[in-house]
Amino acid sequence: xxxxxxxxxxxxxxxxxxxxxxxxxxxxxxxxxxxxxxxxxxxxxxxxxxxxxxxxxxxxxxxxxxxxxxxxxxxxxxxxxxxxxxxxxxxxxxxxxxxxxxxxxxxxxxxxxxxxxxxxxxxxxxxxxxxxxxxxxxxxxxxxxxxxxxxxxxxxxxxxxxxxxxxxxxxxxxxxxxxxxxxxxxxxxxxxxxxxxxxxxxxxxxxxxxxxxxxxxxxxxxxxxxxxxxxxxxxxxxxxxxxxxxxxxxxxxxxxxx
Amino acid sequence: xxxxxxxxxxxxxxxxxxxxxxxxxxxxxxxxxxxxxxxxxxxxxxxxxxxxxxxxxxxxxxxxxxxxxxxxxxxxxxxxxxxxxxxxxxxxxxxxxxxxxxxxxxxxxxxxxxxxxxxxxxxxxxxxxxxxxxxxxxxxxxxxxxxxxxxxxxxxxxxxxxxxxxxxxxxxxxxxxxxxxxxxxxxxxxxxxxxxxxxxxxxxxxxxxxxxxxxxxxxxxxxxxxxxxxxxxxxxxxxxxxxxxxxxxxxxxxxxxxxxxxxxxxxxxxxxxxxxxxxxxxxxxxxxxxxxxxxxxxxxxxxxxxxxxxxxxxxxxxxxxxxxxxxxxxxxxxxxxxxxxxxxxxxxxxxxxxxxxxxxxxxxxxxxxxxxxxxxxxxxxxxxxxxxxxxxxxxx
Ligand SMILES: Nc1ncnc2c1ncn2[C@@H]1O[C@H](COP(=O)(O)OP(=O)(O)OP(=O)(O)O)[C@@H](O)[C@H]1O
Ligand SMILES: [Mg+2]
Numbered sequence: 001x002x003x004x005x006x007x008x009x010x011x012x013x014x015x016x017x018x019x020x021x022x023x024x025x026x027x028x029x030x031x032x033x034x035x036x037x038x039x040x041x042x043x044x045x046x047x048x049x050x051x052x053x054x055x056x057x058x059x060x061x062x063x064x065x066x067x068x069x070x071x072x073x074x075x076x077x078x079x080x081x082x083x084x085x086x087x088x089x090x091x092x093x094x095x096x097x098x099x100x101x102x103x104x105x106x107x108x109x110x111x112x113x114x115x116x117x118x119x120x121x122x123x124x125x126x127x128x129x130x131x132x133x134x135x136x137x138x139x140x141x142x143x144x145x146x147x148x149x150x151x152x153x154x155x156x157x158x159x160x161x162x163x164x165x166x167x168x169x170x171x172x173x174x175x176x177x178x179x180x181x182x183x184x185x186x187x188x189x190x191x192x193x194x195x196x197x198x199x200x201x202x203x204x205x206x207x208x209x210x211x212x213x214x215x216x217x218x219x220x221x222x223x224x225x226x227x228x229x230x231x232x233x234x235x236x237x238x239x240x241x242x243x244x245x246x247x248x249x250x251x252x253x254x255x256x257x258x
Numbered sequence: 259x260x261x262x263x264x265x266x267x268x269x270x271x272x273x274x275x276x277x278x279x280x281x282x283x284x285x286x287x288x289x290x291x292x293x294x295x296x297x298x299x300x301x302x303x304x305x306x307x308x309x310x311x312x313x314x315x316x317x318x319x320x321x322x323x324x325x326x327x328x329x330x331x332x333x334x335x336x337x338x339x340x341x342x343x344x345x346x347x348x349x350x351x352x353x354x355x356x357x358x359x360x361x362x363x364x365x366x367x368x369x370x371x372x373x374x375x376x377x378x379x380x381x382x383x384x385x386x387x388x389x390x391x392x393x394x395x396x397x398x399x400x401x402x403x404x405x406x407x408x409x410x411x412x413x414x415x416x417x418x419x420x421x422x423x424x425x426x427x428x429x430x431x432x433x434x435x436x437x438x439x440x441x442x443x444x445x446x447x448x449x450x451x452x453x454x455x456x457x458x459x460x461x462x463x464x465x466x467x468x469x470x471x472x473x474x475x476x477x478x479x480x481x482x483x484x485x486x487x488x489x490x491x492x493x494x495x496x497x498x499x500x501x502x503x504x505x506x507x508x509x510x511x512x513x514x515x516x517x518x519x520x521x522x523x524x525x526x527x528x529x530x531x532x533x534x535x536x537x538x539x540x541x542x543x544x545x546x547x548x549x550x551x552x553x554x555x556x557x558x559x560x561x562x563x564x565x566x567x568x569x570x571x572x573x574x575x576x577x578x579x580x581x582x583x584x585x586x587x588x589x590x591x592x593x594x595x596x597x598x599x600x601x602x603x604x605x606x607x608x609x610x611x612x613x614x615x616x617x618x619x620x621x622x623x624x625x626x627x628x629x630x631x632x633x634x635x636x637x638x639x640x641x642x643x644x645x646x647x648x649x650x651x652x653x654x
Contacts, residue, residue, distance in 0.1 A: 067556050094562035104557035108575050108649075117571060118561035120465055127465035163557075170561060 015079070018043045018174060018206050019064060024073035026059055026230075033059045034070065035230035041208060043173075046200045048217040048238075049210045051227030052253060057210045060227065061176045064208070065096040078173060094122060097167030101179040103159045105151035105166070111138070112147045115166045123170065130169070137165040141195050157188025161195055168199075175199065177209035189213070196220075212257055218242065226250055304621070315618040316341075322613060324605045326521050337618060344610035345630050351524070351606060352593040352634060355531045359592060360585070362532060363539025370544045381540065388537040394598050396534055401526040401602045419504050421514040428525045432518035433500035442488055442499035449484025453477040523604040527596065535592045539585060546581035547573065578649055586642030590635045597631075607631070 019041035026034035033056050041047055049057050062068040063075060066082055066089050075082040077092050106114050115134040119125040125133075138144045141161035143154075151159055160180055167175060177196065181189040193216050200207055200220040211217065217224055217238055224241040226234040226249075234241065234250045245251055263270045270276045304311050316338040324331050324343055328350050331343045370381045388396065405424055407413055413423025421429040433439075457477035464471040492499045505517030520528075550573050558568040599606035611627045 065560050067560060090562060090564065093560055096560070098557075098560040100553060100557065102553055104551075104553040106554065106557070106572055106576075108579070118563060121567055121571065122562040124464075124470065126467050166561070 016042050017076075018045075018078050019208070020074075020076040021060075021063075022074045024060070024063060024070045024075060026056075026063065026068060026070045026072075033230055034063070036073070037230070037232055038073075039225065039232055039235065041174075041206055044203050044206055045222045046207045046220055047209070048221040048224045049208060049227060050212060050214075050217070050224060050253070051233075055227040056230040057227045058178050061098075061178060061208055061210060064174070064176060065093050065098060067098075094170060095172055096174045096176060097170060097172035098176045099160070099163050099167055099178065099180045101183050103151070103156070103163045103183075105159055105163055107151050110148050110150055111143075111154070111162050114151065114162060115169045118166070119169050134165070134169060137168050138162075140168075140198075141165050142191070155188060156184045157191045160184065160188075160192045164192075164195055164199075172205060174206045174208065177207070177211065179210050179212075181211065181213060214242075214254075214257070226253065228253075311619050311621055313622060315622070318618075320614070320617075322617070324610060325603075326524060326605050337614065340610060340614070341607075341626060341630075344605060344607045345627075347605055347610075348593070348596055348599075348607040348630075349634065351527060351531070351596045351599070351604075352589075355528060355535065355592045355596065356589050358528075359532045359535040359539055359588075362536035364543050366536060366540035367543025367547070370540065371547055385537045385540050388534055389541070393530065393534050393595055394601055397526060397530040397598055397602055400530045401523065404522040404526050407522075418506075419517075421505055421507075422525075424522060426513050427519055427521040427523075429505040429514040429517050429519040431502055431504045434503040434516075435499065436501050437492060437495075437497035437499055439499045442492060445488035446481075446485045449481045449488070452484060453481040456480045521604065523599070523602050526602055527599050527604050527606075531592055531595060534595075535588055538588050538591075542581055542584045542588065543577075546577035549580045550576045575649065579646075582642060582646050582649070586638055589638045589642075593634050593638065594631065 017040045019039075021037055021039050024034055024037040025032070035056075037056070037060055049061065051057050059068055063070045063082070064077060069084075070082070078095055080088050080092055082088065082092065105111075106117070109117065112131065112134055115137060116125075116127065116130040119130040119133070120127055135144060135147065138147055141164055143158055143161055146154060146158060146162070151162065154162065164180075180196070181192050184192065193213060196207075196209065197216065197220055199205070209216075221238050223235060224238055225232055226241075228249055234245055234247050236245065241250070242254070245254075265273050265276055317336055319334050320337050320340040321333050322340075323333055324340065326347070327343045328346050329343045331340070335343075366381045366384060370378050370385070372378055404422075407422060407424040409423055409425055413421060413426075415421055419431050454477065457473045460471040460473035460476045463469075464473065489498065503516045503518075505514035505519070507513065508515040554572055554576065555568050558572040559565075563571065596606055597608035600609040600612060603609070607627050607630060611623050614623050
């Protein structure tokens with residue numbers, strides 16, 4: 001939406017924008033990882049983030065649920081500002097689901113317990129209700145028969161689908177994906193992308209996904225945002241992004257990964 | 259004639275299962291032969307050189323004092339009973355040592371990972387110093403330190419209740435049984451069992467209904483209420499089950515009387531064993547917590563679970579899996595190391611056994627105490643293995 005023009009305070013409070021980032025900076029020690037990131041994400045929008053390795057993609061989406069703290073600039077998520085206020089952070093995290101490259105399932109819990117842990121402990125959902133909806137989610141990601149297994153007994157693709165179900169169990173308004181398929185064998189990438197496509201098509205939630213699956217981006221993204229050296233260098237709908245990018249850097253990057 | 263020894267169509271010298279069985283049988287025979295050879299040598303040496311051997315001394319009177327004992331002991335008691343007294347002393351050192359070393363070790367290990375730079379450096383220095391100095395040197399150090407304390411009246415006195423000095427040792431307040439204390443303790447144990455059940459039930463209810471049911475609060479409430487009610491019943495019937503006995507200076511020399519007193523030898527032994535073992539336990543705890551990948555706590559936090567919930571449901575259960583086996587081996591080490599009591603003169607199993615050898619067959623005595631140490635080690639291992647099986651999980 002508004003990358004180049006500075007986002008105004010008005011936009012931050014605009015109910016249509018679920019994520020608003022204004023001139024966000026982040027340093028790791030002396031390393032300047034985010035160098036003034038400004039963007040907004042509308043409710044229900046599907047945004048794909050791409051960019052070279054080390055460009056700050058992960059760092060940026062991790063600031064959205066405060067797995068990383070930004071040091072300068074403002075981030076609003078669903079109208080709540082990301083500050084050191086612990087209550088805000090917990091409130092945001094309940095609304096923001098995250099799927100990691102390395103799945104990060106809890107190995108000591110069954111698939112079922114992985115999914116029901118947060119709803120029962122955080123939302124205080126009754127166990128039988130939580131289990132019933134966990135089963136529905138497992139059906140949605142296509143593996144209802146794996147409920148009583150442990151993560152170590154599943155294939156990578158199945159594990160990632162459980163991780164998606166686990167995040168969905170909290171009914172998040174936003175789903176963040178950090179390269180969900182890049183640790184998977186080619187034949188498993190497809191099954192995870194199918195689940196993600198179905199999510200995107202349902203338009204129930206906002207999705208921000210870092211992925212280099214350009215087919216996925218072309219098919220479901222509303223916008224493609226490209227990071228380079230800690231900044232957003234391009235932000236366009238897929239058609240324009242692929243056919244008519246404004247920056248030479250995008251063309252170079254696309255030629256590298258295609 | 260062509261030799262055709264086959265099993266399941268495979269020549270037996272190439273059949274993996276037959277090969278492995280053969281290897282087992284051959285090594286078994288070799289071990290038995292070696293042990294038999296050794297035993298026959300030892301027994302013929304015993305016979306030839308007339309080394310006394312046998313168990314008949316066990317019923318004789320030991321007739322030697324044991325300086326400090328948990329169980330009642332008189333010099334007219336038998337060798338067999340003296341073994342029991344000494345073994346109980348060692349068991350007490352082991353159990354007290356294990357509990358306190360675990361508590362200290364967990365604190366130090368967790369503190370090392372805390373963000374607090376000063377405290378974590380202090381903890382690291384502690385770990386490095388005490389892990390790298392021989393235990394016996396440390397025991398002598400504590401013993402000499404305690405010996406250097408002033409006598410009773412000028413010794414260290416804390417809160418007018420804890421006395422530490424070079425002749426009486428360490429005196430501290432201790433409950434003294436008054437009216438059927440054992441029966442009351444049984445009531446407390448029952449209350450604890452009830453508390454555990456309450457916790458489980460409330461936890462289930464909380465999971466089932468989603469309504470907060472405060473399982474820990476409920477459990478602790480049940481335990482306290484149960485013990486208190488029993489106490490009041492005791493008081494109503496006659497006397498409280500226990501009175502707290504606080505040591506107070508008495509007589510011409512002002513030796514503390516009342517409470518419980520342990521010698522400086524035992525104090526030095528316990529302090530030395532605890533501080534030494536806790537340094538190792540701290541490393542185990544730190545390693546265990548670090549072995550759980552950052553991604554685990556990140557996944558948990560991103561689901562909205564809080565810091566304590568993350569520790570309780572995600573990090574700690576996984577760390578425990580790594581911590582328990584080496585922890586048990588530290589418990590075994592502490593128990594075995596307690597035999598260094600010999601060097602500073604506390605009457606543990608080993609030093610009593612050593613004294614016994616002056617009046618009874620040494621080979622038998624040492625066989626017996628080896629058996630007792632082995633028994634203790636097996637008990638710890640058994641507890642550890644049961645617990646480990648309980649927390650183990652498939653996959654991962
Ligand atoms: N915890 C950290 N400490 C120090 N430097 C970090 C940390 N996390 C990330 N960085 C650095 O910040 C920069 C951006 O990292 P980030 O993970 O956001 O990149 P990315 O765009 O996600 O790359 P990739 O495609 O490799 O995942 C990198 O140079 C990285 O080395
Ligand atoms: Mg990344």
